[in-house]
Amino acid sequence: MQQNQETALDIRGxxxxxxxxxxxxxxxxxLSLDVAENETLAIVGESGSGKSVTALxxxxxxxxxGARIGAGEVLFEGRDLTKLSEREMSSVRGNSIAMIFQEPMTSLNPTMTVGEQIAxxxxxxxxxxxxxAMAEALRLLKEVKIPSADSRLHDYPHQFSGGMRQRVMIAMALACRPKVLLADEPTTALDVTIQxxxxxxxxxxxxxxxMSVVFITHNLGVVAQIADRVAVMYxxxxxxxxxxxxxxxxxAxxxxxxxxxxxxxxxxxxxSLEPIPGSVPPVTAMPEGCAYASRCPLKQPSCEDKRPExxxxxxxxxxxxxxxRLEQTRG
Amino acid sequence: MIRYAIKRLLLAIPTLFVMLTAIFVLVRLVPGDAAAVILGDQASEASLRALRTTLGLDQPVYMQYLSFIGDVLTGDLGRSLSSGRSVGQEVLLVLPYTIELTLAAIVIGVALGLPLGIATAVRRNGWVDYAGRLISLVGLSFPAFVSGILLLIVFAIQLGWFPVLNSGSSGDPIERLRNLALPAFNLGIIMMAYVVRVTRSSMLGVLGEDYIRTARAKGVRPGRLVIRHALRNGLIPIITVVGLYFGTLIGNSVLTEIIFNRPGLGKLILGALNARDYTLLQGLMIIFAICVIAVNTLTDLAYGLVDPRVKYK
Known part of the structure; x- marks a missing residue:
């Protein structure tokens, strides 16, 4: 769909x-994924599939x-983010790449006003x-449609509802007009209408x-509503x-x-809805072959031998x- | 904030009454006849009766209670049985020394403990962490009388930097500071040990919070992250410990004042105990109760300043 556009973010291996x-x-x-300019890429998967870890x-x-990037590159504006110093990295964070998180209740600092946090x-x-910066914060609060933003600028997070807090988070992320927005289940904790x-x-x-948006979710309904492309992770x-x-x-x-x-x-x-039997194998016990084989209805003996590409x-x-599946469609 | 402050101050009043009542009951629960204890075995019946009348012990208990509360509220804490001076006078004479010592100990404890505690949390499992934890363990393990004697041996006797005996009444500020240094440090290291421990655990908790990750995602650099985002959220338990430790500090200051031969409330208590000076003891209990309640109220007010959520509950 978006192949003719410039790549904004390119993750390789x-x-x-x-x-x-x-x-x-x-x-x-x-993991190799790329996001085009102004594209929304959804990353879908159940808990433990590695989708949040990818964004982080x-x-x-x-x-x-206890965590490290063992291999691969994250190319952004001609630089490999994995090679930057911590200092260079902090000038990327919140500036050209911003992130919003799943828990609006705990992701805002309780001792700073929302205005201060956006500014x-x-x-x-x-x-x-x-x-x-506070003037710009006010403009952003209005932009994310916080009612009576002028008076709420100096309120603390605990004075906002969950949906309003998530809007504050969005305003914070947009503050420096990022090129890429990483949204890690931003609507999961909200009820359906607010969502x-x-x-x-x-x-x-x-x-x-x-912006380009990388939208992480386990909710396929959300994917259908917002995404251009989808990566399913397991x-x-x-x-x-x-x-x-x-x-x-x-x-497929x-x-x-x-x-x-x-x-x-x-x-x-x-x-009726069908749950998937079994669970994701733990990271400490990944099988040799296909990771999904133990839960898969199409499993062949060969699936457990070699990791599929x-x-x-x-x-x-x-x-x-x-x-x-590839065999089935070809044959 | 003002409404919160007024509420806290009003809440201190019933606490004060409960404390006063407890002190009143406690003193009456002491077995034996107070007059006989004061005057000794050889006292005549007439002098005993006279003393009971002066002390109001011949009155019914509720009358005694009312006059006790009335006296306290008007600032009359009675007369010391041994010196004959009013309790208020006795206390005012030494109170500046105790306040000086306590404040100096708190300043030393917080000024050393807070940065060290933060460093141990930020550099968790690094050498700073191990060193900080070791220092705090040493501070906690030494009783005040042992560390006091060690400080005296090293810094006063061996090195001669500080006086061994406190002259106390010196007007020269430098001399006064030299007198203060060792006892304040003796109490301060215990304070520091507590502050390091609580700061470390509080900061470790806060540094794992989601909003710290949010701040990092905004590009906040480590220094600002720790001070602006983490510390303020981690302060509540630290304030609690400093406030609570204030009470312990008074107990430890008794020992410290004796070892360093400093005037102060601690020494006054010991003297009153030895002399069986009931009225002075009762008066000192009241003074301590008021001090502890005042510190608790200040602690509550500090919560309100640090955490905006506290004010609205």
């Missing part, structure tokens, strides 16, 4: 590892002890005076600011990559198919990590 009992285990393996790896926000990034990256409002607003702001790797239309019309990977079956749909009668499927830009 990323491997993020965690230290468990003195050994390093990969939580994200051999881009900004290098993982806990400094902070502007004073850090733009060298603006406190007064100018819809926040999603719509994110989409409008993306257009207004000309056990730390991308198992399917497709445009949003192709993914819903023609899901058995895991994607199963995920879609767990989702209630308005456009067809749903008798991500290969082109039928449509343009559609890739899947499943030799059985």
């Amino acid at each position: 990323l491997r993020t590892e965690f230290k468990v009992g003195g050994r390093w285990y990969p939580a994200v393996r051999d 790896s881009i900004l290098r926000l993982l806990p400094q002890a 902070e990034a502007i004073t850090i990256h733009r060298g603006a005076s406190q007064a100018d 819809a409002q926040v999603l719509m607003q994110l989409d409008e702001l993306k257009e207004a600011y000309g 056990a730390g790797e991308v198992v399917e990559l497709a445009t949003v239309d192709a993914l819903f019309a023609n899901p 990977h058995p895991y994607t198919v199963a995920l879609l079956r767990t989702m209630p749909r308005a456009d067809r009668a749903t008798e 991500l290969l082109p499927f039928d449509g343009p830009g559609h890739q899947v990590r499943c030799p059985v």
Whole structure:
């Protein structure tokens, strides 16, 4: 869909590892993804699939002890972010790449007013005076449609509802007009009506600011609403990559198919939802072959021998990590 | 904030009454006849009766209670049985020394403990952390009387930097500081040990919070991250410990004042105990109770200043 556009962020062969009992285990393996300018890429997967770790790896926000980027590059504006010094990295964070988090209740500092928290990034990256930064913070609060923003600028986070706090988070992220916005389940903690409002607003702001968005979610309904392309992650790797239309019309990977079956749909009668049996293998005990094999209805004996590769499927830009499905479509 | 402050101050009043009542009951619970204890075995019946009348012990208990509360509220704490001076006078004579010592100990404890505690948390499991924890363990393990004697041996006797015996009444500020240094340090290292521990654990908790990650994601650099974002949120338990330790400080100051031969409330208490000076003891209990309640109220007010959520509860 967006191939003709410039690439904003390019992740190549990323491997993020965690230290468990003195050994390093990969939580994200051999992950390659790119996001075009003004594109929304959704990363979908269940808990423990490595989607949040991917986003945190881009900004290098993982806990400094016990986590590391073992291999790969994150290319942004001609630089490899994994090679930058901590100081150079902090001038990227919140400036050209911003991030919003899942928990609006705990992700804001309880002892600073929302105005101060929004203005902070502007004073850090733009060298603006406190007064100018606060004026800009007020403009941003209005932009994310906080009612009576003038009086609320000096309120503390605990005086806001969950939905309002998430808007404050968005305003904070937008403060320096980032090129890329990483949104880590920004609507998961909100109820459905608020969720819809926040999603719509994110989409409008993306257009207004000309940002690229990496949207992390486990909710396929949200994906359908907001994404251009989708990467489905399982056990730390991308198992399917497709445009949003192709993914819903023609899901290739058995895991994607199963995920879609767990989702209630308005456009067809749903008798019952099917949970996926089993669970994601722990990072300390990744199987040799396909990580999904133990839960897969299409499993062949060969699946457990060799780790499958991500290969082109039928449509343009559609890739899947499943030799059985590839075999089926070819044959 | 003003409404919060007024509320806190009003809440201190019932606490004060409960304390006063407890002190009143406690003193009456002491077995035996107070007059007989004061005057000794050889006292005549007439002098005993006379003393009971002066002390109001011949009155019914509720009358005694009312006059006790009335006296305290009007600032009359009675007369010392041994010196004959009013308790208020006795206390005012030595109170500046105790305040000086306590404040100096708190300043030393916080000025050393807070940065060290922050450093141990930020450099968790590094050498700074181990060193800080070791120092705090040493500070906690030494009883005040042992560390006091060690300080005297090293800095007063061996090195001769500080006086061994406190002259106390010297008007020269330098001399006064030299007199203050060792006892204040003796109490300050214990204070520091507590502050290091609580700062470390509080900061470790706060540094793992989501909003710290949010601040990092905004590009906040480490120095500002620790001071502006983490410390203010980690201050509540630190304030609590400093406030609570104030009470312990008074207990430790008794020992410190004796070792360093400093005038102060601690020595006054010891003297009153030895002389069985009931009225002075009762008066000192009241003074301590008022001090502790005042510090607790200040602690509460500090919570309100540090954490905006406290004011609205």
